[in-house]
Amino acid sequence: MIDRRRSFRLFQIVLHGILNNYVLLGASVAFLSTSLGALPVVFRVRFSARLHDITMGICAGVMLGATLFSLILPAMDRFGGEGLHNASLAVAGLLLGGGFLHVANRFIPHQHFFRGAEGSNSEAIRRLWLFVFAVGIHNLPEGMALGVGTGTGDEGISLPLMTGIGFQNIPEGMIVALALVAEGFAARTAILVTMATGLVESLGVILGATAVAFSAALLPWGLSASGGAMLYIISSEMIPETQKNGFEHQATAGLMVGFCLMMILDNAFQA
Template identity: 85%
Template sequence: MLGATFFSLILPAMDRFSGGSGLANAGMAVTGLLAGGSFLHLANRFVPHEHFLRGPEGSNSQAIRRLWLFVFAVGIHNLPEGMALGVGTGTGDESISLPLMTGIGLQNIPEGMIVALALIAEGFASRTAIFVTLATGLVESIGVLIGATAVGFSAAMLPWGLSASGGAMLYIISSEMIPETQKNGFEHQATAGLMIGFAMMMILDNAFQA
């Protein structure tokens, strides 16, 4: 995820900003990145949801059934992934879209299994766990439509969409994924996994460039 964010979103965004100096283009990319991260920060703060390890967050989370809190939590995570895929596909550049789809797709397989198993461990029925997993996947599909539609309106939206999607993904990685994986004595394993995943995305990115 971290590798896909840099190689398939942030760096291509900087390459596609034009009309100014290199510093100005970088500044526009940073603006988009911060906008995407800020959007996720607000969603994380105000949308009620519950993490498996950190517990409930967001406003009025106590008034909503726990099942839906889990759905919202994974949905907040999956929406920017979908938007990133939609924007990446909207570039029309397979050297961007293919590694992005491959990286996020590979990450989604164990993620879906973890969500389902965690819900079962929390006492939910297997059928309910499958429903929640499918529902969160639907959120990602909605994100794809949003991202692809946004960049489809104007080519000028493309670098902004890439940088904003990168910012949203970076926020999720830093705020949710890294802290969750570093808990309970798994710091070294989590760090090794992050480095291996980043290295794999480096290889994928260069493989699709060839």
């Protein structure tokens, strides 16, 4: 009977942690913003390479700012603030998150958005499912990072992080949809797949919030590991995407604008 009561109490704690308003809003933002990116496929809109690079640069800057201000710095605060020991713990969590994605990218067959398939036996995976799987690998850590952040219930962490990831998801969803159409898939298929990748990110939100709901001690580790995962995604996926069309300077300017925008928004939410 005692074990049942403890289990039920634990279930209540976890349920309360993952069903707070910020977690639910974060899961909705993850899905809707990604799905919104598929609209150009519906209206057959085309974007220039210059605009693509600038937009991705801005998104990379926004995500870099969200990673720093909403994940890494809050992680250090929850480890105890300043000091070599606390900074070392934050660095360890950051390296764990980035290292996990590095291992996943190395050993799991995957596909970058435009750079083709990588990994062992990737040719055996059908094009559509490979693409879905690839985007899922990319989106799940983003969703978990958002879930960890919103799981804190802290408005100053949750709102900037939702803003940053939501802003970044729109062009990312557009890239997924347009790439699938370019590969010969029907517009309806491209839209449904884009929506599915948004659901994967929403699932990540719930998983991240569930993890930190089990124990408050996991929260700083979750924040720092999520920060490391996001840094890895920014460096390995987003920044290279801004450099492929020959508009590096414009993309770099966009990155700086995005970072500054996130800095302003973070301070506005903290006010």
